[in-house]
Amino acid sequence: EVSRRLPDATHVRLRPEILATPPYRQGKPAAADAFKLSSNENPFPPLPGVIDAIVAASDVNRYPDAAATALRQRLAAEHGVDENEIHVGAGSVALLSQFIQAAAGPGDEVLYSWRSFEAYPGLVTVAGATSVQVPNTPDGEHDLDAMAAAITDRTRVLIVCTPNNPTGTTVSADDFDAFMARVPESVLVLLDEAYVEFVRDDAAVNGLDVVGRYANLVILRTFSKAYGLAGLRVGWAIGPVRLLDAARASAIPLSVTGTAQAAAIASLDSADELLERVEQLVVRREHVVSALRAQGWSVPDTQANFVWLPTGDQTDAAAAALAEHGIVSRPFAGSGIRISIGEPESVDKLLAATDGIVKTLP
Numbered sequence: 001e002v003s004r005r006l007p008d009a010t011h012v013r014l015r016p017e018i019l020a021t022p023p024y025r026q027g028k029p030a031a032a033d034a035f036k037l038s039s040n041e042n043p044f045p046p047l048p049g050v051i052d053a054i055v056a057a058s059d060v061n062r063y064p065d066a067a068a069t070a071l072r073q074r075l076a077a078e079h080g081v082d083e084n085e086i087h088v089g090a091g092s093v094a095l096l097s098q099f100i101q102a103a104a105g106p107g108d109e110v111l112y113s114w115r116s117f118e119a120y121p122g123l124v125t126v127a128g129a130t131s132v133q134v135p136n137t138p139d140g141e142h143d144l145d146a147m148a149a150a151i152t153d154r155t156r157v158l159i160v161c162t163p164n165n166p167t168g169t170t171v172s173a174d175d176f177d178a179f180m181a182r183v184p185e186s187v188l189v190l191l192d193e194a195y196v197e198f199v200r201d202d203a204a205v206n207g208l209d210v211v212g213r214y215a216n217l218v219i220l221r222t223f224s225k226a227y228g229l230a231g232l233r234v235g236w237a238i239g240p241v242r243l244l245d246a247a248r249a250s251a252i253p254l255s256v257t258g259t260a261q262a263a264a265i266a267s268l269d270s271a272d273e274l275l276e277r278v279e280q281l282v283v284r285r286e287h288v289v290s291a292l293r294a295q296g297w298s299v300p301d302t303q304a305n306f307v308w309l310p311t312g313d314q315t316d317a318a319a320a321a322l323a324e325h326g327i328v329s330r331p332f333a334g335s336g337i338r339i340s341i342g343e344p345e346s347v348d349k350l351l352a353a354t355d356g357i358v359k360t361l362p
């Protein structure tokens with residue numbers, strides 16, 4: 001119950017572009033009997049070894065290691081680079097923010113495909129820079145030709161999201177190389193690979209294969225999805241030291257907790273087991289995609305842990321129908337619905353709902 005009324009603060013001058021920016025919208029929480037398939041989370045609970053590491057990292061009266069040294073050393077050793085060529089942030093969204101702020105300010109442009117990850121526009125606005133959004137192809141893919149053509153002398157950052165959130169489509173390695181040949185060396189390219197562990201298409205680009213080939217390229221990865229640590233907020237970047245140092249300079253100090261660092265290291269220790277779970281989710285995804293296509297849906301070729309239903313102007317009604325079947329989805333008004341691959345028990349409920357919905361579409 002509200003017992004005090006705080007002032008409305010209308011006279012405080014705030015940046016107009018911030019006032020015009022809606023806060024980041026999170027997927028809805030789910031009722032106890034519903035499946036939360038709205039945030040591309042990993043449905044598996046944490047491994048016991050990861051819980052043990054979290055409990056062991058109990059010296060929370062102390063600040064964490066701001067440089068996340070042990071985790072960086074571990075990732076550096078796994079990928080054969082220097083530890084300074086690894087940077088760790090409070091989720092890859094924090095890394096995106098740091099790199100955008102490091103390279104783009106007022107008057108500068110940040111270029112990305114759209115629709116893509118919902119956080120990009122807000123992060124660009126906060127940096128004071130301008131978003132240039134290049135529409136996806138009708139198949140939900142990045143239109144790399146159009147993106148290259150949209151580069152101007154104001155372009156400072158270019159984001160390639162593969163697999164793309166929310167369509168799940170990937171950029172092929174060949175297309176990526178051809179694209180990079182058209183990007184000026186002065187433009188920072190961020191390859192957002194939040195879902196890369198779910199990719200099974202051999203033609204898709206993999207950042208770890210191409211990092212080092214381009215001096216302006218940084219790869220962003222996360223422990224949130226395949227590794228199931230969304231709640232702890234750990235992401236990492238690999239790329240040239242000069243670029244990572246600029247991100248480190250743009251970071252909020254000490255934002256990656258010691259608990260998160262310990263859990264990330266424990267997850268790497270259990271990578272085989274965690275990637276076996278990823279494989280189960282991939283099998284489930286393939287089942288869902290073929291079942292949806294058999295129902296008559298035209299779904300993009302997803303390589304991520306979610307599927308995209310192009311529901312167009314029927315999106316709100318379709319999301320409501322899913323909710324009635326106990327499926328919490330992520331609708332994008334007027335466009336489509338993104339649904340995560342979740343618990344095994346969610347699949348039949350989902351497919352029963354989509355079978356009803358597809359019949360109501362024009």
Ligand code: PMP
Nearest residue numbers: 091092093117165194222224235
């Ligand atoms: N990139 C993409 C494409 C995403 O979908 C997400 C999460 N939804 C992120 C980055 C950020 O993930 P996190 O901050 O949890 O690492």
